[in-house]
Amino acid sequence: MELQQLRYVVTVAETNSFTRAAERCLVVQSALSHQVARLERELGARLFERTSRRVRLTPAGAAFLPAARQCLDAAERAKAEVAAAVGEVRGRLAVGLIPTVAAVDIPGTLREFHQRYPHVRISLRVGASEELVEQVGQGAIEVAFLGLPTTARPEGVAAHELARDRLVAVVAPDHPLAGEAEVDLRRLAAEVFVDLPAGTAGRAQSDQAFAAAGLVRDVAFEVTNADFLARLVVQGLGVAMLPSAFVPQLTGLVTVEVTDAPARVEHVIWSPVTRTPAAIAFLDLLGITG
Known part of the structure; x- marks a missing residue:
């Protein structure tokens, strides 16, 4: 089982198309299809149902997908940790926020972060506070900005009041x-x-x-x-x-x-278990060392 095969499976699942997945992965469709079929033979199960109209995950594919994503995330974290060990911050930084964040200038902060760490790929997601807490807990995003009633506290994540x-x-x-x-x-x-x-x-x-x-x-x-x-x-x-x-x-x-x-x-939250070098650098930019 190879990381490239896992990338192909995740991309096909995200696009529901072998053609679009090949375009995104910058490979010819036949090569991508061959590698997915090779992985299916190794696993002894079909990961996708293929028809002339659509492509969708089989039950086996749905079970395989979360683990595939975790493997890819672990590989990315490993590369980022090595880069950080030699003084260079790389990897990804996925930031979540509610639409009404006011305590931090998010665009300005991301601009400064990008200038300092140009090799980090930044992505941004807007959602409700409770969704963002769940996504940070699952490792889907590294840092999130929330707005909560004074009677509530983010649970299952590390938090700093802004x-x-x-x-x-x-x-x-x-x-x-x-x-x-x-x-x-x-x-x-x-x-x-x-x-x-x-x-x-x-x-x-x-x-x-x-x-x-x-x-x-x-x-x-x-x-x-x-x-x-x-x-x-x-x-x-x-x-x-x-x-x-x-x-x-x-x-x-x-x-x-x-x-x-x-x-x-308003709170900023992050995972108390796994903090990537990019997340640590971003929190440091906000003046948060916890």
Whole structure:
């Protein structure tokens, strides 16, 4: 069994196509197909179901795929560790973040990191906090930036608190609340809301605050993208509550202070078990040595 064969299997699984996998791997399709077939013979099981219309994993292939990815990741880590031992940071750095990160200038930080360590391949994923915690725990990403209610802590990962912030209300310029200096949750509960999906950590901050006040609100629009959330608010379709440090990045909205607003905490997290040289270098850039 060779690493190249594992790469081919993973790529075919990701693209659902031998043709696209060959293009991505920069080899002719016949060579890729031959190596996958050779691996299947060695394993004594077919990894893919091939038809004229599609390619998909067999049960054996689905069982094989996670281990194949782990082997490839281990090989990459081994190369990165050797490079680090001779004073050069290489490998990959997969960073996850929620859309409303405000405590760190992510683009600027990644730019500085790339300038310092040009041989590290950087990738970026945007998702919900709970998804990012799971992905860091699984080793799919090395570092992630979260926003959580003050009552929550990231579990199963190493974490460092970056900042605390209060939520503010954002409304359209012609909304009746736009002329108010401040508002409370009881007044806001009478409005229609635009918010993140139910069950997410970003949504929980507001849900917990309204519930603690004995209030029920109407969330008519659920979106995962902060920019699209802002566009709905600008059109007068609802109001929203967002971290005060993040709101200046948006345009066309009026900010109203909330006297009994909930708070959130931004964290950066990483694996407590396996830290790659690239992850260590990135955390060091943030001033984190733990």
